[in-house]
Amino acid sequence: MNIASISVPKTAQTLLLVDLIILGAAVGILTNFTAPFNISESWNKNNNTLFTPIMPILPAVIYSVVILAFLFVMGLYQRVYIHGTRLLKSGLTAGLLIWLCAGWPIAGARLLNSDISTHEFLIIHVVLLAVLLAARPTICFYYNRFARKRRIALVGSEPKLSVFSGMISRTVPSEFVIVQSKQVNSVEDKDYLKSILHDLSMRPDIDQIIVDLPFQEFEILNANNKLVQLKGNREVLVPMSAVIEQCARWSGIEEAEYNVAHIRHDPIARSVKYWVETLIALCGLIFVLPIMISVAIAIKLDDGGPIFYRQKRVGRLNRVFVVLKFRSMLQDAEADGKARWATIGDTRVTRIGRFIRMTRIDELPQLINIIRGDMALVGPRPERPEMVSEIEAQIPGYSLRHRVRPGLTGWAQINLPYSANIEETMRKTQLDIYYIKHWSIWLDLAIIAQTIRIVLFAEGAR
Secondary structure, eight states, X not given: OXXXXXXXXXXXXXXXXXXXXXXXXXXXXXXXXXXGGOHHHHHHHTTTOTTGGGTTHHHHHHHHHHHHHHHHXXXXXXXXXXXXXXXXXXXHHHHHHHIIIIIHHHHHTTOSOTTSOHHHHHHHHHHHHHHHHHHHHHHHHHHHHTSOOEEEEEEEOHHHHHHHHHHHHHSSSOSEEEEEEEEOOTTTOHHHHXXXXXXXXTOTTOXXXXXXXXXXXXXXXXXHHOOOOEETTEESEEEHHHHHHHHHOOOOSTTHHHHHHTOOOOHHHHHHHHHHHHHHHHHHHHHHHXXXXXXXXXXXXXXXXXXXXXXXXXXXXXXXXXXXXXXXXOTTTTTTOOOOOOOTTOTTBOHHHHHHHHTTGGGTTHHHHHHHTSOEEESXXXXXXXXXXXXXXXXXXXXXXXXXXXXXXXXXXXXXXXXXXXXXXXXXXXXXXXXXXXXXXHHHHHHHHHHHHHHHHTTTOO
């Protein structure tokens, strides 16, 4: 199942189904479904207004939709947030935001039931959220202990087998169980590879064989040898890169050029993205103007230096532009002219700078870059020209990021913190390439929604 171009794991699908059942029951209880059927009585009791009996259903549905929206925003359909302390932190924050945005206004206006006070509705709200949150570790436990997992065999080089095994071990609950692992140099020893694949495909205890082969090599191997078979509706043999994309949601940089070359994005959708993001940036700039003025005064009072920080960045088609940010570091942070990575506890950061970096307020002036067309609202983060040449020499496929406009937020930004070295930049590049490959307007909306959580929890800030 795919939503917003992203493969949705079974845990998230089950959680959504359970949430809908719980909220459906809550709507029925809150609106008292027996009332609308007694039309004659309702007509007399409600000033002869036929539509009054069904009116409580609308605010109840709105309340439920707001709950689902904030559960998604706070990451409560992601596996890393459905157990442990992250569940508690995200759940409590979601509950508070839902109450402020929908629960309190609905309860105060007595839109659901005139007999339910605001205090009583708050208790109902807390109980409902507790039930929704309790469903998460319960479903996680079920998928860990009882749900049938996909039994797989891994075939490939030692480094890729290690990466894939590590991905499975870090994913809780996992949808896989490794039955067998065969180490082979798949590119050099094709005959040995074919023999292994044939033997594994005959085993009834293996649902799927995941092989470490580039997409183009995999297609040639299948076309010539017809190794792909079906068990039910599932392909037995699949490339490891495809499974990693599906589960870890990043794309391999080794074959990035091949992957992205086969993408054909809808130009109309791209045009819609440009104009909608420009409109959002214009409205957003007006909305956050009081915050920006306050920050500008605070920066000036802090050390008397310049308010804005201007820096050259590489944009779409390698065009260099000047990005705007609120200054968060000392005026002479790079007095020697040498570009440096931002690090945790960076001593160059000022007092006010530490706050605006944690809350991402320092990025707000980039709304002007979006209006000017230098940047998009969603896309890979732009990098400095002097660092781009260094990174491109070490990371294959990094230049592919420049096929789209850089963004204020992005797929890499909601999944990883700021890069502090070449290894972290490589991981973010894998996420950026995934975004370019799977881009859709729905994916952009999902990233924008998830950015709210990143800002609220100051995740990844340095």
